[in-house]
């Protein structure tokens with residue numbers, strides 16, 4: 049087994065230096081290992097970095113997507129069964145979150161050049177039941193947000209961006225996370241910034257951030 053590991057090319061090996069180890073020790077020593085000052089600080093740093101008004105740290109990128117979709121239902125943007133446009137090229141968590149929220153994924157083609165959601169194909173799949181467009185900034189490369197936001201505006205859709213790979217990416221100079229209605233980040237162990245496991249919901253919409261996360265509907269995807 050050990051020999052086999054040595055044969056592999058470590059393309060996604062996380063790197064931790066002494067700063068991270070000191071920070072982890074500080075958290076453990078403080079005993080504030082759940083929600084508390086360190087999580088507030090993490091949320092504030094994401095807010096400042098992304099240039100967004102509200103950030104809620106959660107357990108994973110999957111939880112962030114699930115919460116964002118549940119928030120849309122809670123606010124009457126979508127009702128169970130409504131359709132969410134999503135690219136075929138993504139990780140299973142994206143459609144899984146849509147299904148877990150009781151919504152229907154509608155798979156759209158991807159662009160050959162970027163492997164991201166093809167806005168023209170997405171537009172063709174819009175029906176009266178389509179309420180959300182969920183682009184994925186695959187490999188950190190931002191989607192064609194000019195066209196996606198234009199489609200969202202024309203058809204009165206909300207945009208939820210799966211930015212699991214895209215913390216730190218920019219689109220026309222603007223940070224990913226500041227573009228659409230809600231953006232979801234992942235900080236799992238192979239992402240460009242990691243909290244070992246973790247995620248965040250970012251939004252400028254106060255009523256999204258104000259939803260009471262202790263409501264039973266959110267119980268399975270608790271914020272940290």
Ligand SMILES: Cc1ncc(COP(=O)(O)O)c(C=O)c1O
Nearest residue numbers: 108109110139141212234235236
């Ligand atoms: C595109 C995409 N969306 C969502 C997720 C889910 O993130 P997490 O593993 O933090 O739940 C991932 C994880 O790899 C991902 O690649």
